Amino acid sequence: MAPLCCSSSPIFAFSFFSFFASVFLVSGQRQLVLDSAEQDSLYEVLHSINPSIPWRSIFPDDFCSSAPHGVVCDDFSNQSDAVSSQPDSVHVTELSFGYVSDYSDNPPCSPNSTLNPLIFTSFKYLRKIFFYKCFTETPASLPNIPSGFGSSLEELVFIENPALIGPVDRIIGNFTNLRRLVLSGTGVSGNIPESVGDLVSLQEISLSRNRLSGGVPLNLTKLEKLRILDLSYNGLDRNVPVSIGNLTELLKLDLSFNGFSGEIPDSLGRLQSLEFLDLSFNRFGNYGVPLFLADMPRLRDVYLSGNSLGGQIPRIWENLGGILGIGFSNMGLVGSIPASMGMHLRNLCYLRLDNNKLEGQVPEELGLLKNANEINLENNNLSGRIPFSAQFRTRIGEKLKLSGNPGLCFDEKQNFPKKGNSRLEQFKLCNNTGIRG
Structure with a gap:
């Protein structure tokens, strides 16, 4: 399923994003278009991210034919899918918001951006959700994610969003295919839930610079594919579990700037692939x-x-x-x-x-x-x-x-x-x- 939307040249400097080149999806003699309900939800999400931009006027046509950078659609016309009753269809598979660089000029966020819960209800084919410096002033609460959402999600990334608040267990959904979970520089709080250990496809957990408390969940050691574990700059405490030495695929372990105490477990010596170890500024x-x-x-x-x-x-x-x-x-x-x-x-x-x-x-x-x-x-x-x-x-x-x-x-x-x-x-x-x- 190759992405059908790729970046083109910028169309106006004020918004820092670009049109996608027009690409028409054709199956036989029929042009495939994004479902109208999904398209309406996308307008609503874009409006919540930056209400100053007239999204419906700039993008009046099918989003999967012409879209801003950061909105990616894929063609599912040759696949059987239990989620969709349409045999020939296209769907939004990536949503990325917030200016990162001139090469990733995603739809720009405004100081008053809000997190629209439609993201977690209307896009059942999403593989990637990405927010960079979008929720910086106006508080944005994490929604309760429905249990039926996220079967396709592979990346869930929030970076430098200090006004994003709510208990961390709201964002740990039933994401069976999730590979990256990144919440860095947010106001998210609470204990890391044991259910994170059920996300067996995870390769990266980066929960740095938040307001987390409690200890490292014992269930975490079920994540046999985990390569990055970064829990730095939080309020975590207690002992580091001996069982963390079972994460033998780890390349990076960063528990710095917390309140961990006791002994650094010798079991960490089993992490034969480890390249980066930071346990600084704790209470060992x-x-x-x-x-x-x-x-x-x-x-x-x-x-x-x-x-x-x-x-x-x-x-x-x-x-x-x-x-x-x-x-x-x-x-x-x-x-x-x-x-x-x-x-x-x-x-x-x-x-x-x-x-x-x-x-x-x-x-x-x-x-x-x-x-x-x-x-x-x-x-x-x-x-x-x-x-x-x-x-x-x-x-x-x-x-x-x-x-x-x-x-x-x-x-x-x-x-x-x-x-x-x-x-x-x-x-x-x-x-x-x-x-x-």
């Missing part, structure tokens, strides 16, 4: 940096900052050469920085170990990180010679952060400027033993 405590990280060879980013994990930085980096980013700030870490981090993490771009209780010298091996663009070691108890070359310092510039370590010093041959660099002029020359003079 007193268990140290998890050793299971050594068993995750595909890991590219790991962020644990803002948890009171304590302990030393483990020497687990030998098989983790693909890591690009490490965030271990403000974790109560003690001991020294392992030289093995610089030896094995040759692709490392970002390293934050600031605001801990680390001591000892800065390993010379960190100066061999050719791809590094930020290293932050501020506010520890580090001492001895600063090992970074002039070339290294020039490349990173102000992103090399060492202040708050009064025991650090530099060799005269390193040619550190004594003035003009607020981050470096604080350090004194080392004596022959490498101790600050």
